[in-house]
Amino acid sequence: MIKIEKRNDVPMALYFFTPFIAIILTILGGGIIFYILGFNPIEALKFYFITPISNLYGLSELLLKATPLCLIAIGLSFCFKSNNWNIGAEGQLTFGAIVGGGVALLFYNQEGFYILPLVILAGAIGGMIFALIPAVLKTYFNTNEILVSLMLVYVSKLLLDYLVVGPWSNPEGFNFPETRQFSDSSRMPLLFEGLRIHAGIFLALAAVMLSWFILYKTYLGFQIKVSGLSLKTAKYAGFKGKTMILVVFMISGACAGLAGVGEITGPIGQLHRMISPDYGFTAIIVAFLGRLNPFGIIFASMVVALTYLGAETAQIFLQIPKYTGQVFQGMILFFLLASDYLLFFKIKILSLKKNELRH
Amino acid sequence: MYKNFFRYLISAIFLLGFSVNSNADFKVGFVYVGPTGDHGWTFQHHEGRNAVEAAGIKTTFVESVPEGADAERVIRQLAQSGHDLIFTTSFGYMDPTNKVAKDFPNVKFEHATGYKREHSNVSTYSARFYEGRTLLGHIAGKMTKTNTIGYIASFPIPEVIRGINAMTLAAQKVNPNIKTKIVWVFTWYDPGKEAEAAQALIDQGADVIMQHTDSTAPVQTAEKAGVWSFGQASDMQRFAPKSILTSIIDDWAPYYVERAIAARDGTWNQQDTWHGLKEGMVAMGPYNSAMGADLVKEVEQLQKDLASGKVHSFTGPIYDQKGNILVAEGKVADDGMLAGMNVYVKGVEGDIPK
Numbered sequence: 161m162i163k164i165e166k167r168n169d170v171p172m173a174l175y176f177f178t179p180f181i182a183i184i185l186t187i188l189g190g191g192i193i194f195y196i197l198g199f200n201p202i203e204a205l206k207f208y209f210i211t212p213i214s215n216l217y218g219l220s221e222l223l224l225k226a227t228p229l230c231l232i233a234i235g236l237s238f239c240f241k242s243n244n245w246n247i248g249a250e251g252q253l254t255f256g257a258i259v260g261g262g263v264a265l266l267f268y269n270q271e272g273f274y275i276l277p278l279v280i281l282a283g284a285i286g287g288m289i290f291a292l293i294p295a296v297l298k299t300y301f302n303t304n305e306i307l308v309s310l311m312l313v314y315v316s317k318l319l320l321d322y323l324v325v326g327p328w329s330n331p332e333g334f335n336f337p338e339t340r341q342f343s344d345s346s347r348m349p350l351l352f353e354g355l356r357i358h359a360g361i362f363l364a365l366a367a368v369m370l371s372w373f374i375l376y377k378t379y380l381g382f383q384i385k386v387s388g389l390s391l392k393t394a395k396y397a398g399f400k401g402k403t404m405i406l407v408v409f410m411i412s413g414a415c416a417g418l419a420g421v422g423e424i425t426g427p428i429g430q431l432h433r434m435i436s437p438d439y440g441f442t443a444i445i446v447a448f449l450g451r452l453n454p455f456g457i458i459f460a461s462m463v464v465a466l467t468y469l470g471a472e473t474a475q476i477f478l479q480i481p482k483y484t485g486q487v488f489q490g491m492i493l494f495f496l497l498a499s500d501y502l503l504f505f506k507i508k509i510l511s512l513k514k515n516e517l518r519h
Numbered sequence: 520m521y522k523n524f525f526r527y528l529i530s531a532i533f534l535l536g537f538s539v540n541s542n543a544d545f546k547v548g549f550v551y552v553g554p555t556g557d558h559g560w561t562f563q564h565h566e567g568r569n570a571v572e573a574a575g576i577k578t579t580f581v582e583s584v585p586e587g588a589d590a591e592r593v594i595r596q597l598a599q600s601g602h603d604l605i606f607t608t609s610f611g612y613m614d615p616t617n618k619v620a621k622d623f624p625n626v627k628f629e630h631a632t633g634y635k636r637e638h639s640n641v642s643t644y645s646a647r648f649y650e651g652r653t654l655l656g657h658i659a660g661k662m663t664k665t666n667t668i669g670y671i672a673s674f675p676i677p678e679v680i681r682g683i684n685a686m687t688l689a690a691q692k693v694n695p696n697i698k699t700k701i702v703w704v705f706t707w708y709d710p711g712k713e714a715e716a717a718q719a720l721i722d723q724g725a726d727v728i729m730q731h732t733d734s735t736a737p738v739q740t741a742e743k744a745g746v747w748s749f750g751q752a753s754d755m756q757r758f759a760p761k762s763i764l765t766s767i768i769d770d771w772a773p774y775y776v777e778r779a780i781a782a783r784d785g786t787w788n789q790q791d792t793w794h795g796l797k798e799g800m801v802a803m804g805p806y807n808s809a810m811g812a813d814l815v816k817e818v819e820q821l822q823k824d825l826a827s828g829k830v831h832s833f834t835g836p837i838y839d840q841k842g843n844i845l846v847a848e849g850k851v852a853d854d855g856m857l858a859g860m861n862v863y864v865k866g867v868e869g870d871i872p873k
Contacts, residue, residue: 325675427587437587475580
């Protein structure tokens with residue numbers, strides 16, 4: 161007979177170490193998959209995890225890809241820590257990009273130092289407003305935020321579709337589903353000539369610092385953590401639960417909105433239908449891999465970003481199907497959850513005594 | 520005599536060896552917007568790549584590259600990793616292709632369906648799919664009983680509108696009462712939406728369904744409803760054997776092989792290619808025997824005439840929906856007009872979404 165028991169004494173160090181175990185197991189698992197597919201696993205893993213970042217351009221691309229993931233995951237960590245399951249970061253990203261992009265389009269033929277800050281602010285507000293919808297519905301109408309935030313993803317994507325096909329489409333663009341190019345004043349400044357890494361990375365770093373400060377140094381952070389551990393305790397302590405739910409969703413939405421605006425004013429430079437390859441969903445993996453810890457999330461965002469780049473490189477050099485990137489992301493999450501389970505629970509195998517059976 | 524022969528032989532072997540050496544690491548890269556799959560847009564480009572490979576040239580591809588921020592990195596990585604010619608096979612790669620081309624003047628770039636050639640190492644190419652639509656229109660006009668043709672359209676770009684118009688004009692020629700009903704699905708690939716659109720058109724009385732989208736859902740819906748349909752991009756006959764009358768096939772293979780060899784041999788030049796039935800970039804799938812031998816013969820003749828230039832898909836008089844003349848009697852629309860087409864011809868119902 162197998163019995164599962166909760167462990168009472170989980171060492172903190174081990175808790176932060178298991179993500180590394182998950183990553184190592186993923187690499188091993190990936191090696192086995194490559195071997196089964198008929199590739200030399202060592203060579204394949206080298207193309208996957210080393211080649212993409214073996215030059216300056218690759219490092220810049222890694223940071224470029226990690227920036228939105230990090231931003232969104234930081235926002236999500238507020239929600240997840242306080243037991244609010246915001247699954248709709250992709251929608252908040254899209255809506256933020258719509259609002260920010262709308263402002264950028266207003267200034268499409270103008271230059272000025274004030275334009276970019278306005279665009280960024282608009283994006284953050286857009287994401288915030290969009291995240292408020294599931295938050296308000298949860299606090300005042302008791303709806304399930306998982307469902308509402310997820311369904312709103314489709315709403316925002318359809319809205320973006322409508323805008324880029326219809327009213328916002330480029331008048332000189334032969335009806336192709338895209339807007340005008342933004343003016344240079346609406347674009348994130350590049351950090352280095354010839355590389356795509358842009359000033360948006362500072363937004364992500366600022367978000368990391370700020371979230372660390374809020375979570376660990378303020379009363380709000382304390383409330384968030386207590387609510388996450390036990391809602392009953394939080395109520396007993398007299399915390400204003402409703403306000404907190406609204407606030408964590410707003411923070412989360414603002415971060416996702418910033419990520420969206422960073423993409424369209426950074427590498428893309430206009431609005432079209434494909435502004436995000438589902439960063440909002442992938443960031444959920446990032447948040448958990450980073451243990452909902454601001455600095456853990458920086459690390460996790462780079463690991464997950466590398467799975468995207470590695471999948472491309474592996475296909476270019478070895479013609480390994482690009483979808484292995486998603487397999488890797490899935491494996492990371494799987495091994496993380498599995499090792500968490502083993503961390504928090506003991507599995508006891510009890511031998512049944514004969515007289516017990518007779519009873 | 521023999522001396523000379525050996526001299527030539529030796530120099531020929533030498534030259535051959537030399538040319539093989541200099542070309543041994545010549546590589547062609549392909550960027551696909553979808554998975555390679557077994558039918559549709561990307562599958563056809565992949566078939567073209569296979570032909571290049573069969574011609575003895577090394578190739579690489581990257582599939583499902585989103586048309587957002589990722590495209591530029593993939594194209595750049597291909598250029599950086601020693602690819603000499605890169606085909607970017609979707610409209611959304613237009614700006615990234617030109618951007619990377621600027622930084623790699625020695626690499627040649629070929630962008631499908633775009634119009635920007637900002638650097639001398641960027642060519643563009645597309646196919647005159649509308650010639651295929653003319654054939655479909657002729658068949659549809661003859662086969663319909665309800666005089667209503669249902670058209671599943673993706674985006675209101677000139678390419679799609681051109682197809683709708685070419686089909687309608689050809690159908691009217693054999694059946695003046697033809698009406699074309701359109702459902703815009705605003706996607707290139709979404710089986711769910713495409714099936715719904717097909718059903719909606721069938722419910723409105725259309726007994727011939729055609730699509731400018733990539734999935735097999737419309738032909739399968741047509742098969743179930745017992746109406747006619749046409750395959751798109753690939754031969755889709757096996758997905759709806761009773762319903763499909765023929766398919767428009769995108770055959771990129773001859774062009775890809777030609778361009779790859781030209782790039783390898785140093786004769787590649789920038790150009791804007793728009794090939795059709797004549798060059799074989801547009802081909803037709805097998806004709807359904809339900810069409811009857813006479814109609815098949817007619818269509819095959821029309822196919823020949825379109826290829827030879829005897830017949831043009833857009834021959835005047837052509838009127839817009841309000842009855843204004845677009846192309847005068849005896850004239851044909853020029854490529855400029857075709858490239859920017861943004862009005863429906865008479866007989867198409869509804870308005871172009873704005």
